[in-house]
Amino acid sequence: MVAVAAAFLIGSPAAHAAAAPANTVIGNQATATYLDPNGNSQTATSNIVQTTVQQVGSFTLDSTAPNAAPGPIVNTKTAAAGATVYAPHVLTNTGNGSDTFNIVATNTPASGGTPFAKVEIYNDSNFDGLPDSTTPLCSTTAANGTCTVTPATAVAGNNGQFGFVVAYTLPATASGTATPFATVPVTATAATTALYTGGTTVNVQDSVNLTNVAAFNVSKAIGLPASGVTAPGGGAWPTANNSGKRSSGSSCATSWTAGMTSTAACTYTTYTVTYSNTGGAPGKFAMQDVVGSLATAGLTYVSGSAVWSNRPGTALSETSAAGNLSSPGVDFQNSSGTLTFVDNNLPVNTTRSLTFVVLVNNTATIGTASTTNKVTYNASDAGSANTVNAGAPGTLSASSNGAPFTVLGTYKIVLGSATATLANIANATDTTPGTPNTASADDKQTIASVAAGRPAVFTQVVFNQGNTTDTVNLTKVDVTAFPAGTTFAYYAADGVTPLADTNGDGTVDTGPIAAGSSLRIVVKATIPANTAASTGSPNYTINVVGTSVGDSTQIDASQDVLGAVSGPAVDLTNSQNSTGNDRGTGPSSTPTLTQTVNAGAWTAIPLWVKNNDTSTLAYSLAVSSTTSFPGTMPAGWTVKFATGAVAATGCSAATAVTTTASIAGNGADAQYTACVFVPTNQVQLTQSVYFQVKSTTAASDGTFPIDTVYDAITVTSAAVTYTATLTPNNNGTVAPGGSGTYGHALTSTGTGTCKVATAAVTLSSGASGAGWTTALYIDTNNDGVLDTSTDQLYVDETTTPIGDVASNTSKKLLVKVFAPAGASAGQAVTATVTITFQAATSPAGATPCANVSANDVVTVVTGQVSLVIYQAKNTAASCAGPDAVLGNLAGTLLTAKPGECLVYRIVATNNGAAPVSNLVVSNTVPAYTKQVTTQPTATCASTGLRNAGNTAAVALSNTDGTGIGTPSSTAVTCGSSTATVPPGATVTLTYQVQIDQ
Structure with missing residues (x-):
């Protein structure tokens, strides 16, 4: 993971409106759901494609964009x-x-050739229009000299700001008046010019007038007045915070009361406007501050709070009265939040102030947009006597600095069950944060039971009750009683798109959720297929906990309960009450039952069919020599199914059936026999045999349950031979960072004993260097399952011998393959286990058993469907012509700028040997992107996919119900909920998004 400034973002369920920060890595990972040949619901996950957002440059100086000199006058x-x-x-x-920006002010001489006595630049971090300290960033006294801030100033992106003031000292020898004395260029130039497509320098100007009459300057700041200037009534002022949360209620006081201060519900702050006369004579000063309309502004003036520095503790009258202007006097007026103030006589070199209190409204926007405004004032003497007063202040053409109050977001989240809504959100809210309110169905949900091998699917609702966009981290705690091997995963509302870590903090999250919005997510607890049906009421529980990323103290939880685990929907076994590796959804990795038979004879294999569905069902019966159905047996072999228990001696006369009779649901079972005839010319071998049952009608959940059992038949002969087999070749899947275990039977198929010399597992080229590893175990208890407490890790034939394999016997081995965490979906690695043998002991000089090997092909996908996602960049204006970039599709890392488009193509392919069905490809629009109206010509397509009518059957939709190309859409699907997908068939989803700008 990368740092927050370059967060790794995978598709999230909520649109992100802000521009994508530089170095953000936008990741996209797709999913596909389907029913595998055994009727189990599977999910395939694609590789991840990544695009790094390039940095683009833009900036303003005093709201002025890059321009040519001389630029506008921004200060007079x-x-x-x-x-x-x-x-x-x-x-x-x-x-x-x-x-980084270079900031320069030039000491431009007046028209008469006289420069300023000094030009300096100071830091102004609180934006009050005054220097933060007495130490300048730069200084010049020379005519046409430059004051250059050194070192250059670094400013954060995404509206980061740097405040500074330029100090102009007029020469003491200047005389008369001059309008202006001089106009000074102030420039800011971006250092990294390659980032900018336009200009890289902003030019503005300051105009300074010389006068021998009154000259006024104003600074507005969030801050308290000078010591001794007390609040109305002589008390203390509210704390002058320049940032904080906005008020949470609409009934906060807007009239002054002694001791007024901020509370949890009401936020106040204090402004002080400082004004001074730097001219050559006294004068009348007038100013106005539009705090705002009480209904719409971010701030509301607190009536009765204004105090003039010359009258500490006394609130100014808020109704203009010219009589207040008797010298020295002031006049003040409040008109719906517009504050107007007149000081009748401000002497030279005198500084005074006006202090007042404001309420930060509950409607204030996050940030500073609704809580920043400037004071306007007259730069020189406003006039005589009572012609200028608070009711008629005259022309106020000069303006102060802005004095922003930064409104911070508030964070509150609630995590509830599927029934939780805004109307009943109190039921879903934890009394003790992190402890679910289990007394309410809105915070606790129960699924009665789920079949082994299937997921328990819980829908949660995540509410953002704060006033700013938030992301919620998801964790699970207090997991109780779930069967060993149960996996837990989080998905978007579609139940197939996995949630990811969108902000790079190492925890799966919801992605951004807008203030006041909610989001549905899915939590799946997948029970291992070999789990026995539970007894009693175990009530497996899990608490899902949400934690606000914006404020980690804000947590809320919801409880999910699984009542019980039932057996698989249908279970095909070799015994009525199987406890071996044929129990549960099959086939197993090693034969469950191995029968021995002479060539030219029948053998009988018992089969039991158990219906765990609630409906009465009948099943078709099939056989294959491989895991692919429909399948065949070797030439000359005959297989027929008979009802009930049939001995091998009765197989010849048994009546063949192709389907079972109807079997009642809820665990009823029926016995059948597979009668297998081996031809007389069959050489000695061990033959794999797979038996399968498949429901002929839909089960209660609409699926067609399937199960397969793996058995073997060993054919004997009279000749003394030294031969061996290592079976089977396995095909399996593994998740990145996971492992898979594959069973093999080492069988002496001759009449002599095979003595093992060495055993080793090798990986296909490049796999070891990429982090794949293997381990070989001797299956001591021959159960086909890795039991680390009993099964023996193979080191070598001296330390942990496999030993002799007598004629017609087997030694079972287990190969465990570990995939690295970074393995890409669709990657296939072959693990080859090879056995070499010693020379035969008798007769002397006999040829030893030939070396044998078997391959385990491990694919990094879920199920048999591989899913690959590709991407290409579209730099055309307005993202036109997406088809033109389809030839550039690849899975490699891209770089792109905000505003450019990405075209994604997701290809789902049935790489298995048997058909699957109900294949649907899903993709969530990645964070920091949105769909655009211009889309590729073919957004949803298929090859080889057919429905029952033998016609193409794919459909495209946005999962939120909007049309493709709708910017507000957050997810797209392509596929069919009914069609059959033969081997090699594909479903392809192609669409275009634009990176936020």
């Missing part, structure tokens, strides 16, 4: 000779990654 300041004025600036990095 007025001062007398010898005074210093401060011009505020804000650089905003609107690109998607951090960049």
Whole structure:
């Protein structure tokens, strides 16, 4: 995993509206569901394709984009000779990654050739329009000298800001007036020019006027006034926080009361507007602050809270009255949140302030957009006597800095069961966070039972009750009594698309969920196929816990309960109450029953069919020499099925049947016999035989249950021979990071004893270097299952001998193959186990048993369907012509810019030897992308896929019900819920998304 700034993102169930940050890795992994030849529901998972988002550059200086010199005038300041004025600036990095900027102010001389006495740049981290300290970032006194901030300034992307002020000191020798004294260029230039498609320099200007009359400057800040300027009534002011959560209620007080302060429900802060006269004479000062409409703004002025610094503890009257202006006096007016203030007589070199309190409304937007505004004021003397007052302030053409209050998000999540809704969300909310409210069905759900080998599927609802987008991490705790080997996984609402770790913190999560929204997810607990039916009421439980990524203290849980485990829907075994490896969904990896027969004779193999479905069902009977059905037996071999128990001596006269009689549900069973005739010319061997039953009508869940049992027949002869076999060749699947165990029978098929010399397992080329490993075990108890406590790890023939294999006997071996965690879906590796033998002991000089080997082909997929996803970049304007890039499809890493498009193609192929059915490919639109209206010509297609009418049968849809190419759509499917998928047939989903910009 990479760092948060370059988070690894796999398709998430909620759209992400923000631009994709630079170095974000957008990952996409698809899934396909189908019914395998045994009627079991399977899920195949594709490889992951990744696209790294490239950094693109853009920025503004005082809302001005890159331009040609000289640029607009953004600040106009007025001062007398010898005074210093401060011009505020804000650089905003609107690109998607951090960049470094060179900031320069030039000491441009006045028209008469006189420069400023000094030009300096200071940091202004709180955006109050004043220097943070007395230490400048740069300084110049020379005419046309440049003040260059050194080192260059790094600013974070995605609207990161750097605030600074340029300080202009007028020369003490300047005289008269000048409008302007000088206009100074201020420039910001991006250092990494390769990121920008347009200009890389922003030019703005500050204009400074010289006057010998009043000259006013204003700074607005979230902060308390000077010591001694108390709040109305002489008390303390609310804490002046410049960030925090917005109010949570709509009934917070908006009139001043002594001791007013922020609470959990109501957020207040304090503003101080500082104004000064840097001119050459006293004057009348007027200013206005539009705090905002009470209904729509992010802030509301608290009536009765305004205090002038010259009258500490006394609230200003809020109704304009010219009589207040008797010198020295002030006039103040509050008109629906518009505050107007007039100071009748502000002396030279005098600084005063106005302080007031605001409520951060419950409607304030997250961030600063609705909680930032500037004070407007007159830069010079506003006029005489009572012609200018709070009711008529005159022209206010100058403006202060902005003073933002940053609204932080609030986080609250609730995780409930499938029935939880906003209307009953209280039932799903934990009383103790992390402990489910098990008294309510909205926080606890129960599935009565599930068949072994099938998943218990629980739907959860995740609510974002906070006021900002949040992602919820998912974990499981307090897992009780589930059978050993049960696997747990999280999926999107479609139940097939696996959830991933979208933010790179190492935990599977929901992906972003918008404020006030909810999201359905699916939790699957898959019971191992060989699990015995449970007795009593074990009530297997699991608590699913959600944790807010935005605030890890916010957790909530929901409980899922599985009442019991039943047997597989149908179970074909060699004995009525089987406890061996034929129990449960088969076939097993090694023969369950091996019969010995002479060539030219019949042998009888007992079969039991148990119907665990609730419906009465009949089953077809079939045989094959391989796992592929329909299948065949070797030439000359005859197999027929008979009802009931039949001895080998009665097989010749037994009546053959092709289907069973109807078998009642709920565990009823019936016995049949497979009669096998071996031709007289058959040489000595051990022949694999697979028997299969398949329901002739749909079961209660709509599927057609299938089960297969693996047996073997050993044919004997009178000749003394030294031959051996190692069977079978296995094909299996394994998940990345998982392992699979494959059984083999080493059988002496001659009449002599085969003595083992060595045994070894080798992997196909490149597998070992990629992290694949193997282990060989001797199956000591011959049960075909790896029991690490009893089965012996093979080292060599001296340390852990396999030993002699007598005629017509077998030694069972187990090969365990470990796949690396990074193995790609669709990757196939062959593990070859080879046995070499010693020379025969008698007769002297006899040829030893020939070396034997068997292959275990392990594919990194679930089931028999392989799923591969490819991608290509489309850089055309508006993502036009996606078909043009289909020739570039690959599974390799891409790089792309925000606004560019990605075309995904997902191909599901039946790589098995038998048909599967109900194949549906699903894909969730990745985080930081959205579908676009322009889509490839063929979005959903198939080859070789046929339904009962022998016609093409695929359908495309968005799982949220919207049309393909709808930007709000979050998932796409392609496939058929009814069609048969023969070996080699494919289903292909192709669609286009755009990276958020």
